[in-house]
Amino acid sequence: MTQTNPSAAITVVKCPTCQSSVEWSDKSPYRPFCSKRCQLIDLGEWADEEKAIPGAPDLSDADGWSEDMGY
Structure with missing residues (x-):
């Protein structure tokens, strides 16, 4: 059995x-x-x-830009 921690803060x-x-939990899909x-x-x-x-x-849209950089 799982117990909930009453001191745990709900985000x-x-x-x-x-x-x-909006509660950050499975209740908010x-x-x-x-x-x-x-x-x-x-x-x-x-x-x-x-x-x-x-x-x-x-x-890539700049003037003078080229894929071939001469390497």
């Missing part, structure tokens, strides 16, 4: 889409999102390139 996060509280709807809204924003992870610029 709660904010849904990235609607900011509602779409975590960190509160629902499938919020999950799909976020996916759509990434697909439409409304969201991006900052990084170095892509130099």
Whole structure:
């Protein structure tokens, strides 16, 4: 028999889409999102390139760039 530890803290996060509280457990199958709807809204924003992870610029489109670097 498994006993639960009453002193164990329950982790709660904010849904990235609607900011509602979401318990980080098996009770929340779409975590960190509160629902499938919020999950799909976020996916759509990434697909439409409304969201991006900052990084170095892509130099492959720069003028004068070549795959053959002369090595």
